[in-house]
Amino acid sequence: MRLHLTPLRCVAQVKRKPLGGLMVAGVNQMQSYSQGFARVYNLRWSGFARQVAPLILDFYAATPIGHKDKTVLDLCCGTGHLAVYFLEQGYRVVGLDLSEHMLEYARENARQYIDSGQAAFVQGDASNFTLDERFGLVVSTYDALNHLESEKALYKCFQCVYAVCDGYFIFDLNTRSGLRRWNNVYVDESDEDAVIITHGMYDGTGDKAWTRISGFVRLPNGLYERFAEIVFNTVFEMKKVSDLLHDAGWKNTYFARIQDLKTAIDEPEKEGRVFVVASK
Numbered sequence: 001m002r003l004h005l006t007p008l009r010c011v012a013q014v015k016r017k018p019l020g021g022l023m024v025a026g027v028n029q030m031q032s033y034s035q036g037f038a039r040v041y042n043l044r045w046s047g048f049a050r051q052v053a054p055l056i057l058d059f060y061a062a063t064p065i066g067h068k069d070k071t072v073l074d075l076c077c078g079t080g081h082l083a084v085y086f087l088e089q090g091y092r093v094v095g096l097d098l099s100e101h102m103l104e105y106a107r108e109n110a111r112q113y114i115d116s117g118q119a120a121f122v123q124g125d126a127s128n129f130t131l132d133e134r135f136g137l138v139v140s141t142y143d144a145l146n147h148l149e150s151e152k153a154l155y156k157c158f159q160c161v162y163a164v165c166d167g168y169f170i171f172d173l174n175t176r177s178g179l180r181r182w183n184n185v186y187v188d189e190s191d192e193d194a195v196i197i198t199h200g201m202y203d204g205t206g207d208k209a210w211t212r213i214s215g216f217v218r219l220p221n222g223l224y225e226r227f228a229e230i231v232f233n234t235v236f237e238m239k240k241v242s243d244l245l246h247d248a249g250w251k252n253t254y255f256a257r258i259q260d261l262k263t264a265i266d267e268p269e270k271e272g273r274v275f276v277v278a279s280k
């Protein structure tokens with residue numbers, strides 16, 4: 001996630017301190033969001049998916065395959081907000097995520113479409129999955145693929161997607177320069193729903209940026225629940241991403257900005273976040 005650009009409003013920025021417990025030895029390298037974090041994610045971080053969904057749909061709908069194939073795989077779908085936008089526009093959507101807690105919210109948010117058979121949400125690993133159906137568009141948003149632990153996992157993801165995709169694969173990544181902004185502490189106590197402290201660490205050189213997101217989130221009964229989540233983003237070099245896509249079979253790939261997915265940019269490493277557009 002790019003925490004400072006989310007709907008989360010930063011009301012206080014305090015002096016950075018060493019992260020202490022964040023870099024714990026033996027941290028599980030798969031990132032399945034917990035129940036408490038899923039609750040606060042559903043409450044606060046749906047904005048990015050809502051913003052980018054119409055732009056991705058417009059781009060895809062204007063392609064030859066997009067005219068006829070209205071099927072989407074939302075990879076690392078989280079709480080399903082991008083999926084819901086496509087469902088509202090009449091697309092068939094399958095969402096896949098590692099976290100059952102995130103999927104619970106996705107299923108709640110897309111309930112009517114699941115009941116009608118237009119949507120399904122399945123638990124799985126983005127770098128090790130197979131599905132029975134194929135899709136015109138596979139999409140993965142909000143730096144979800146930075147959550148994969150290594151280039152090997154990213155390559156396996158590209159292969160899995162290739163096997164189920166007939167058209168376009170569009171995803172965004174935080175770049176190294178974007179992740180430098182994680183090196184900070186933010187406290188958000190801007191409303192009654194939650195208090196959120198994000199404590200990030202990235203020195204700009206290593207291959208992992210870390211953040212600890214903790215606080216309290218209000219439950220439906222008015223009481224507050226404590227949550228804490230440690231999240232990492234793997235730093236992928238954009239040239240390597242391009243090479244891995246080609247190795248996995250993707251023939252046409254380029255980097256773009258979300259505002260104009262049709263136009264390739266030359267220097268993706270200079271962006272904080274880039275969108276990758278791949279097709280066969």
Ligand SMILES: C[S@@+](CC[C@H](N)C(=O)[O-])C[C@H]1O[C@@H](n2cnc3c(N)ncnc32)[C@H](O)[C@@H]1O
Pocket residue numbers: 001030031032033045046048049075076077078079080081082096097098099102124125126127140141142143144147148
């Ligand atoms: C930052 S959230 C993005 C969610 C959603 N795409 C959005 O735009 O709001 C990252 C999501 O990736 C999921 N995730 C992390 N690692 C994963 C993996 N290996 N396979 C599938 N999902 C994964 C997390 O559970 C989480 O829901």
